[in-house]
Amino acid sequence: MATIVEVAKRADVSIATVSNVIRGTRRVSQKLTERVQAAIRELNYSPNEIARSLKVRQTRMLGMVLPDITNPFFPEIIRGAEDTAFERGYFLVTANTDEQIGRERRIVSALRSYRVDGVLLASASGKDTAHLKSTMDAGVALVCLDRTVPGIKTDAVLLDNVRGARECVRHLIQKGHTRIAIITGALNLQTGRERLRGYEDALTDAGLSIDPKLVFEGDFRYESGHRLGKQIMKQTNRPTAIFVCNGVMAIGVLKAFEEIGAECPRDVALATFDDMKLDSPFHPHLTTVVQPSYEMGARAATILMDRIEGKLKKAPFIVRVSPTLILRESTEAYLHPAPPGKDHRNRR
Amino acid sequence: MATIVEVAKRADVSIATVSNVIRGTRRVSQKLTERVQAAIRELNYSPNEIARSLKVRQTRMLGMVLPDITNPFFPEIIRGAEDTAFERGYFLVTANTDEQIGRERRIVSALRSYRVDGVLLASASGKDTAHLKSTMDAGVALVCLDRTVPGIKTDAVLLDNVRGARECVRHLIQKGHTRIAIITGALNLQTGRERLRGYEDALTDAGLSIDPKLVFEGDFRYESGHRLGKQIMKQTNRPTAIFVCNGVMAIGVLKAFEEIGAECPRDVALATFDDMKLDSPFHPHLTTVVQPSYEMGARAATILMDRIEGKLKKAPFIVRVSPTLILRESTEAYLHPAPPGKDHRNRR
DNA sequence: CTACTCCTTTTAATCGTTTAAATATATTTC
DNA sequence: GAAATATATTTAAACGATTAAAAGGAGTAG
Numbered sequence: 001m002a003t004i005v006e007v008a009k010r011a012d013v014s015i016a017t018v019s020n021v022i023r024g025t026r027r028v029s030q031k032l033t034e035r036v037q038a039a040i041r042e043l044n045y046s047p048n049e050i051a052r053s054l055k056v057r058q059t060r061m062l063g064m065v066l067p068d069i070t071n072p073f074f075p076e077i078i079r080g081a082e083d084t085a086f087e088r089g090y091f092l093v094t095a096n097t098d099e100q101i102g103r104e105r106r107i108v109s110a111l112r113s114y115r116v117d118g119v120l121l122a123s124a125s126g127k128d129t130a131h132l133k134s135t136m137d138a139g140v141a142l143v144c145l146d147r148t149v150p151g152i153k154t155d156a157v158l159l160d161n162v163r164g165a166r167e168c169v170r171h172l173i174q175k176g177h178t179r180i181a182i183i184t185g186a187l188n189l190q191t192g193r194e195r196l197r198g199y200e201d202a203l204t205d206a207g208l209s210i211d212p213k214l215v216f217e218g219d220f221r222y223e224s225g226h227r228l229g230k231q232i233m234k235q236t237n238r239p240t241a242i243f244v245c246n247g248v249m250a251i252g253v254l255k256a257f258e259e260i261g262a263e264c265p266r267d268v269a270l271a272t273f274d275d276m277k278l279d280s281p282f283h284p285h286l287t288t289v290v291q292p293s294y295e296m297g298a299r300a301a302t303i304l305m306d307r308i309e310g311k312l313k314k315a316p317f318i319v320r321v322s323p324t325l326i327l328r329e330s331t332e333a334y335l336h337p338a339p340p341g342k343d344h345r346n347r348r
Numbered sequence: 349m350a351t352i353v354e355v356a357k358r359a360d361v362s363i364a365t366v367s368n369v370i371r372g373t374r375r376v377s378q379k380l381t382e383r384v385q386a387a388i389r390e391l392n393y394s395p396n397e398i399a400r401s402l403k404v405r406q407t408r409m410l411g412m413v414l415p416d417i418t419n420p421f422f423p424e425i426i427r428g429a430e431d432t433a434f435e436r437g438y439f440l441v442t443a444n445t446d447e448q449i450g451r452e453r454r455i456v457s458a459l460r461s462y463r464v465d466g467v468l469l470a471s472a473s474g475k476d477t478a479h480l481k482s483t484m485d486a487g488v489a490l491v492c493l494d495r496t497v498p499g500i501k502t503d504a505v506l507l508d509n510v511r512g513a514r515e516c517v518r519h520l521i522q523k524g525h526t527r528i529a530i531i532t533g534a535l536n537l538q539t540g541r542e543r544l545r546g547y548e549d550a551l552t553d554a555g556l557s558i559d560p561k562l563v564f565e566g567d568f569r570y571e572s573g574h575r576l577g578k579q580i581m582k583q584t585n586r587p588t589a590i591f592v593c594n595g596v597m598a599i600g601v602l603k604a605f606e607e608i609g610a611e612c613p614r615d616v617a618l619a620t621f622d623d624m625k626l627d628s629p630f631h632p633h634l635t636t637v638v639q640p641s642y643e644m645g646a647r648a649a650t651i652l653m654d655r656i657e658g659k660l661k662k663a664p665f666i667v668r669v670s671p672t673l674i675l676r677e678s679t680e681a682y683l684h685p686a687p688p689g690k691d692h693r694n695r696r
Numbered sequence: 697c698t699a700c701t702c703c704t705t706t707t708a709a710t711c712g713t714t715t716a717a718a719t720a721t722a723t724t725t726c
Numbered sequence: 727g728a729a730a731t732a733t734a735t736t737t738a739a740a741c742g743a744t745t746a747a748a749a750g751g752a753g754t755a756g
Contacts, residue, residue, distance in 0.1 A: 001486055003712055014736045019714060029734065044482055049461040050401050051712035054741050059398060061441070061462075069423045069430075079418055082444060091458065093409070094442050096430060110439065113397040114409075134392055138349055351742055362706045367744060377704065399742035402711050 002043035011039040022047055053115065062304060063111035063119035064094045065104065071248060073274055073293060074122075077145065080297025081120055088305055090117070099124045105131045112140055118304045120297075122146045126188045143304040145296065147191055155307060155317040157300040161191055164289040164323035165198025166205070168271050169243055171287070173206045175331055177241040177269060181214040183228045183253065185245040192220070195245045195273065214239055218249050225252025233262050240268060241331070247274030250286060265333040275326070285328035292321055350391040359387040370395055401463065410652060411459035411467035412442045413452065419596060421622055421641060422470075425493065428645025429468055436653055438465070447472045453479045460488055466652045468645075470494045474536045491652040493644065495539055503655060503665040505648040509539055512637040512671035513546025514553070516619050517591055519635070521554045523679055525589040525617060529562040531576045531601065533593040540568070543593045543621065562587055566597050573600025581610050588616060589679070595622030598634060613681040623674070633676035640669055 008015040013032050020026050021036040028036070039045070053059040062085055066074050082092050093116060097104040104124045108131055111119055118141035125132065129149050136142055136152065144156040172180050182199045185192030200210050216232065218224035225244060229252060232238060244250040250272035257264060264270045264284045275290040299319055306312045356363040361380050368374050369384040376384070387393070401407040410433055414422050430440050441464060445452040452472045456479055459467055466489035473480065477497050484490055484500070492504040520528050530547045533540030544563070551558050564580065566572035573592060577600060580586060592598040598620035605612060612618045612632045623638040647667055654660045 005712075015713080016715075016736060017734090020735090023714085025715080027734070032735085044486060046457065046460050046486065048402075048463060048712050049458075050398055050407060050463050051741090052714075053398050054396075054402055054712080054743085055714045057741070068427075069417075070427055072420070072423075075417045075420075075423055078442075079416075079444065082417075082442070086443065086455075091441050091443065091462065093439050094426075094430070095434065095439065096427065107434075109394065110397075112394050114439065115396060115398050138392060138394065353742075363743080364706060364745075365704090368705090371744085373745080375704070380705085396742050399711090400744075402713085402742080403744045405711070 002045040003048065004045075007036065007039045007043055007045050010043065011035040057115075058117050058308075059115050060090050061093050061114065061116045062090050062301070063108070063114075063116040063121075064092045065107055065111070065119060065121045065123075066094070066096055067099045067122060067124055068096050069094070073247065073291070076293035077122075077297035077300075080294035080299075081301040082297075084298045084301040085305065090301075090305060097124045101125050101128055108132065108135055112138060117141065117308045118143065120145050120300050120304060121149075123149045125149055127151070141304055141307045143300050143307070145300045147189055150190075153316045155303050155312075155315070157296050157303065157319045157321065159191075159291050159296070160320045160322050161194035162198040162201065164273065164291075164325070165195040165243070165245070166202040167198075167325045168273075168287070168289050169199050169202035170205065171325060171327065172241045172243065172269060172271055172331060173202065173208070175241075175269065175333070177239075178208060179211075179214065179239040180241045180243060181216060181232050181239040183216045183218045183225060183232075183242065183244045183249055185249075186219040187217060189220075192245065199243060218245065220246050220249060222248050222252040225249025226256050227252075229253035229256030230260065233257070233260055233268070238268070242268060242270050244270065244272040247272060247288070250274070254284075264330050269333060270330040273323075284330045287328045287331040288326050289323045290326055291323050296321055350393040351396070352393075355384065355387045355391055355393050358391065359383040405463075406465050406656075407463050408438045409441050409462065409464045410438050410649070411456070411462075411464040411469075412440045413455055413459070413467060413469045413471075414442070414444055415447045415470060415472055416444050417442070421595065421639070424641035425470075425645035425648075428642035428647075429649040430645075432646045432649040433653065438649075438653060445472045449473050449476055456480065456483055460486060465489065465656045466491065468493050468648050468652060469497075471497045473497055475499070489652055489655045491648050491655070493648045495537055498538075501664045503651050503660075503663070505644050505651065505667045505669065507539075507639050507644070508668045508670050509542035510546040510549065512621065512639075512673070513543040513591070513593070514550040515546075515673050516621075516635070516637050517547050517550035518553065519673060519675065520589045520591065520617060520619055520679060521550065521556070523589075523617065523681070525587075526556055527559075527562065527587040528589045528591060529564060529580050529587040531564045531566045531573060531580075531590065531592045531597055533566060533568040533597075535565060537568075540593065547591055566593065568594050568597060570596050570600040573597025574604050575600075577601030577604030578608065581605070581608050581616070586616070590616060590618050592618065592620040595620060595636070598622070602632075612678050617681060618678040621671075632678045635676045635679040636674050637671045638674055639671050644669060 004015050004018050008018045013036060017028055017032055018036050020028050021033050064078060064081060069075060085092055093111065095107045097107060101124050108119065112135050120143050122145045127150060129152055132142065132149055132152055142154045144154050146159065148156055148158060169180060182196065184196045187193055203210050216228040218228055232242060233256065244253055262268065271287040273289045275288045303317055352363045352366050356366045361384060365376055365380055366384050368376050369381050412426060412429060417423060433440055441459065443455045445455060449472050456467065460483050468491050470493045475498060477500055480490065480497055480500055490502045492502050494507065496504055496506060517528060530544065532544045535541055548558055564576040566576055580590060581604065592601055610616065619635040621637045623636050651665055
């Protein structure tokens with residue numbers, strides 16, 4: 001593969017001149033410019049970004065570390081980040097942690113070796129954050145996405161989970177529900193805890209008490225939604241509504257309904273976090289708290305690049321974006337507040 | 349950020365020794381090994397992979413170029429590739445082309461500058477493949493994924509589209525359908541053409557003629573599925589079955605059904621390419637040709653790395669994986685072959 | 697004690713760029 | 727036309743690693 005030296009030789013100029021032509025760093029006479037460009041073309045030369053990175057000490061690569069790209073919530077985020085990054089001449093190096101902190105550690109350390117200019121991270125780490133601390137100490141910029149890491153001061157783009165959950169549950173209450181179950185996310189994650197908090201707040205706001213028997217601890221995965229959905233529906237004195245803390249679990253719940261022969265909203269109302277893009281032709285249409293995923297990715301990337309380029313004074317810079325509650329048929333039935341027996345009506 | 353020189357100084361050894369300790373390239377006495385390791389720890393040193401890449405002329409990075417990660421078909425592929433790559437110490441640099449050849453050109457050229465060791469590519473290019481040719485000439489390994497690029501000899505992992513489509517349509521024929529419409533994919537892509545061919549083959553095999561009025565040209569996007577689905581259902585003498593050439597368009601078709609008030613399989617049978625992971629709780633359950641996406645990604649990555657490491661003699665190495673037909677309720681109704689009038693039965 | 701091995705460790709060149717500083721060339725000024 | 731100034735080009739030192747080849751040191755044989 002041709003190098004700048006060969007280009008210089010062929011154009012009969014110094015390598016500095018070639019570099020200047022390529023980067024436009026300083027004026028080069030028309031004559032030489034043309035000779036250099038010809039040489040580049042003839043040699044099919046492509047500047048070695050690795051060598052450049054070494055010299056200028058920046059790679060224009062960003063790490064993107066997520067739990068699992070296969071979770072439909074993430075691709076949109078990635079697109080947001082990637083589009084924004086690519087526009088400004090950065091590339092994304094992606095890796096999945098599968099929620100395993102060990103993997104996260106290895107990935108982050110490898111990314112640091114690659115000297116990415118910064119990292120976008122939806123962390124899997126609970127309290128064990130030493131690897132992140134040392135990475136930041138080494139001068140790698142870090143922006144937390146969707147989830148913060150406790151005890152570390154970083155820029156972040158977060159969702160207002162409490163608010164999303166609270167509004168959603170408030171809506172259920174307005175529809176007349178008083179016995180509302182929750183299938184929580186993983187409670188070692190802040191996201192999980194916040195959504196639970198929103199649920200509790202909404203109940204408290206409405207003067208309802210929090211019944212621990214209606215709190216089912218899930219882990220954001222399909223399996224837990226499926227299992228807990230079944231469990232809830234088999235109870236003797238079952239709730240009239242369920243609030244599910246993410247989209248993947250909601251699918252599990254629907255699967256459980258199908259197996260049991262339950263129907264929504266006939267037998268129970270359902271509201272959930274995350275728009276699984278299933279709204280269009282599928283039944284039932286779910287009432288959901290939708291997150292502006294693309295925007296979250298885009299903003300996180302912008303913050304990261306601004307920070308890298310020193311355009312950000314304030315630190316840490318934390319953005320809280322708001323979710324939107326979208327009402328659909330899964331919560332359409334109206335319950336009269338009075339008799340808490342089994343009370344179902346209006347199929348649609 | 350600490351460098352190898354500083355580590356060497358602190359451990360009072362030469363940089364060569366430090367390098368040997370880190371890479372295990374040659375024996376180092378226990379005494380020095382310990383001193384070096386201590387120094388590394390104390391300085392929070394992380395070897396500069398960029399410098400290493402420059403010297404050894406390989407980056408252990410792979411480019412992954414796809415149309416759009418937001419299409420649910422791709423995340424699985426990425427996971428397959430990433431897991432395989434990460435296991436062998438490679439990273440993935442990802443980028444989306446949005447099916448725009450201009451973007452593809454810029455991305456591939458940038459990846460070449462970054463000196464990725466190879467590229468996994470689901471190409472957006474029709475016949476305009478000069479950029480790929482010159483990239484390969486420059487010695488970048490290329491593996492085509494899902495789609496070949498015409499006129500270029502590369503390794504590839506492809507689906508047997510003809511077979512998938514043929515089996516699917518044959519199934520419809522066995523169910524008694526004779527008037528089967530197809531919503532094709534983009535016909536400038538080989539994938540699109542092959543699936544159409546499978547459709548034609550199946551009809552021909554069964555002694556049925558190909559009615560051009562039943563061939564609707566889509567482009568693999570939601571919009572086209574939605575539009576053509578409507579169009580088909582509004583026809584006076586409409587078909588009894590529709591074969592849709594990918595999952596995203598199928599959702600469009602279902603949406604059209606919903607708007608029109610059509611139901612499947614009551615009014616028409618539906619079979620489609622791609623498992624949109626919607627099988628679980630949603631209705632109707634679609635009969636689909638499922639592609640082994642994870643495996644495709646994994647195999648493509650393996651081939652690419654093997655090629656890079658010179659473990660692959662044969663060239664080009666082309667793998668055709670087979671899809672699986674999964675029968676579900678959307679094609680469950682049985683039509684008697686005889687009267688081609690409007691004939692609907694068994695809701696489920 | 698010298699010479700020869702066999703390890704271990706160090707020296708120094710190299711990878712392909714960027715970029716300050718030096719040099720060469722062109723232009724202006726008087 | 728020489729001096730001063732402005733502009734264009736080149737020289738050469740980094741950046742942070744790897745790795746042949748050279749050097750150093752310990753042990754052994756004669």
